[in-house]
Amino acid sequence: MAEDMAPVRIGILGMGTVGQGTVRVLERNAEEITRRVGRELRVVHAAARNPARLEGLGLDARISSDPWAVVRDPEVDVIVEVMGGQEPALSLLLAAIAAGKHVVTANKALLAEHGNEIFAAAQAQGVMVAFEAAVAGAIPIIKAIREGLAGNRIQWLAGIINGTSNYILSQMFHAGWDFQQALAEAQRLGYAEADPGLDVDGGDAAHKITLMASIAFGIPVDFAHCHVEGIRALERTDVAYAADLGYRIKLLGIARRRADGVELRVHPTLIPHSHLLANVEGPFNAILVESDAAGQSLYYGRGAGGDPTASAVVADLVDVARTMTADPSNRVPHLAFQPDAMSALPLLPMAEVESAYYLRIHAHNRAGVLAQVATMLAEYEISIEALVQKETPEADSVPIVLLLHRCREGDLEQAIARMEALPVVVQPILRLRVESLAEG
Amino acid sequence: MAEDMAPVRIGILGMGTVGQGTVRVLERNAEEITRRVGRELRVVHAAARNPARLEGLGLDARISSDPWAVVRDPEVDVIVEVMGGQEPALSLLLAAIAAGKHVVTANKALLAEHGNEIFAAAQAQGVMVAFEAAVAGAIPIIKAIREGLAGNRIQWLAGIINGTSNYILSQMFHAGWDFQQALAEAQRLGYAEADPGLDVDGGDAAHKITLMASIAFGIPVDFAHCHVEGIRALERTDVAYAADLGYRIKLLGIARRRADGVELRVHPTLIPHSHLLANVEGPFNAILVESDAAGQSLYYGRGAGGDPTASAVVADLVDVARTMTADPSNRVPHLAFQPDAMSALPLLPMAEVESAYYLRIHAHNRAGVLAQVATMLAEYEISIEALVQKETPEADSVPIVLLLHRCREGDLEQAIARMEALPVVVQPILRLRVESLAEG
Known part of the structure; x- marks a missing residue:
């Protein structure tokens, strides 16, 4: 036959x-x-x-x-x-x-x-x-979501879906390099293009998570409303502070279905260092899917190349x-x-997203700074889970690193705007999201 | 419509x-x-x-x-x-x-x-x-192998495909329990049946790797020729020695295509502790597939339950x-x-399998034991990669743990039979296989 x-x-x-x-x-x-x-x-x-x-x-x-x-x-x-x-x-x-x-x-x-x-x-x-x-x-992830999990209500996906960024973040962690040094090496190895913008600024990952969100939730493709942040603003000290707190930083594409809509976002994310996704290194990709019957499943492999x-x-x-x-x-x-039979669930604005957060605040080396920051966060009912304050006595500003419990991003943005207006705060505050990726 | x-x-x-x-x-x-x-x-x-x-x-x-x-x-x-x-x-x-x-x-x-x-x-x-x-x-692994990797020549698969055994091995590692204690807890949690034989003796994993080998290589289903070893013989000290050497012990189903046939086997296996498979814990399953175009890909999720x-x-x-x-x-x-269009590749006998090995030898506490062991291995051109010899001065026998470079299992079995006949060797020698699971 x-x-x-x-x-x-x-x-x-x-x-x-x-x-x-x-x-x-x-x-x-x-x-x-x-x-x-x-x-x-x-x-x-x-x-x-x-x-x-x-x-x-x-x-x-x-x-x-x-x-x-x-x-x-x-x-x-x-x-x-x-x-x-x-x-x-x-x-x-x-x-x-x-x-x-x-x-x-x-x-x-x-x-x-x-x-x-x-x-x-x-x-x-x-x-x-x-x-x-x-x-x-x-990685046969389209097939897995569309057919392998066809009996499930898919709740969320989180993926390392840009190998260039992942290689850079792996090197910042393992070799202690800064972003520029890691990027140059990625270019030398052929992992990054001469113009690396689509990779390191998150656009490529956003294209992919947009497509995955559509097949996971049955929503039309809507790249224009995907929130995109890349990894250029990360300093190697952020990678090190995250490690001190028990986290790795990965560029994740995240799509989450809620009762009121879908979160669709790409950004550097702190995830627990022992999580399988945290240990996806170099140019590899991996996607974690949580769905109601299968629970968590993960798909790992080479994300690019001929x-x-x-x-x-x-x-x-x-x-x-x-x-x-x-x-x-x-x-x-x-x-x-x-x-x-497509869904009409709207994509949610970032202000509506709920997440835990990492903040890096540079402030003048004066007593009472932390009290001012904590007070301001408390006004928005945002509570602090952990704090790292490295002593750098000779500098005139000190970094304060905070881990915040889950809150609404809109509330946090208001609190950040007010903190940045404080005379003791000397730089824009870096705000990263933290995801436990726990089965739930 | x-x-x-x-x-x-x-x-x-x-x-x-x-x-x-x-x-x-x-x-x-x-x-x-x-x-x-x-x-x-x-x-x-x-x-x-x-x-x-x-x-x-x-x-x-x-x-x-x-x-x-x-x-x-x-x-x-x-x-x-x-x-x-x-x-x-x-x-x-x-x-x-x-x-x-x-x-x-x-x-x-x-x-x-x-x-x-x-x-x-x-x-x-x-x-x-x-x-x-x-x-x-x-885990949609049948679909992944049969459809997702349909353009590939699949070279080998290695999987943690029995959650009960994996839970027990996780507990032996993390909690330092012995096999019986971990099994009792698995039964209490409902991960193991009252008669755990099919799980801990490897039969269940053998059923699964037999099916996966057929769809990966296009060979008829041949459970009767799958080699099966379970985890009952493992002592918590083996888990600890393996850890000292940089390995975790996992019950793996392995299917490998070679030019002359297919290796099909289930047995406890030492794998590098930093490998993703080594960090698959508790009742979860994961399958690593190496194929010529995709390279390595891995599929992870819940292996059982309603x-x-x-x-x-x-x-x-x-x-x-x-x-x-x-x-x-x-x-x-x-x-x-x-x-x-099925393949006629034969399943290979275990004597033809090639692997690296872990040996635990109990010997009388006398000078020259190691020299005798090493000499015997050398006669079969088997070389030693690493050695752990814990001092237990009060005991009249000492465990000698060896990691051996890759060799033909038939050669090793002959060497083991001769070592066991040595007057200084006091117990049967435990022989475990070691797999790097490296891409290439």
């Missing part, structure tokens, strides 16, 4: 790291994949800006420098979009969908910003847009191959929930 | 912890599940030895004390088998399959021993036998609901590979 089925004919847009990885994995594991699927996955057409890149790959396919030639190729059943960016990727995908082609994409930025439009077009055409490769590289991302691309191709002839109403919906 | 599709009609065999959990989760999350699937999952018939158990569940279904009544019920589309054991479960499943019903089962023992027969029958009838719930409770196992049962029901009307040749094959 297996030998009789026609090959799935694939067109690839973009032959960078992931495109080359995909060709390499499909070639290397062709026999293993065909033994699983019962039919061949065959690349028949590839678009590359620089066709010279394809020379060592042994790719037996049409090569075009124009991606439109691939999208318009009637011999292509499935488009693999691994070129990245917004345009022309958006127009190419919509044209492929309009032509009745299925799409596999690794483009998190595109889906986070235009996912609703893309998925609606695919739904109308009865084609699939698969995007396992857009989130957390090799072969790991290709692993997800090929898994999506296999899924597409299996269901391309099926009745579309029996397929897994793009956003896990049926399009006519 | 969603409202128009007929409900999936479910019959449940067994209303113990998992059966009740399944009914509870389907009821509690009915709306969420229907929003995902586009149709209702409805329990229409349940078999329970003790129907009184069902009273608090609010189950609106036929109740039978005879499981055959459920299997023969023409109104049932899918059988959920959560009664456990070999018979009558085997006959019931085969009858359900013969009647054209799909099956979802949590019965690892049954599948490990009769999987080939069951899957062949299902294949012939064009029905599905889904078994996510049979391995590692809530709700966590129900999470997997319901995920399987959702998959069945989505593909029950599809062309069977497009479904995910039971063992991940097409039935006509």
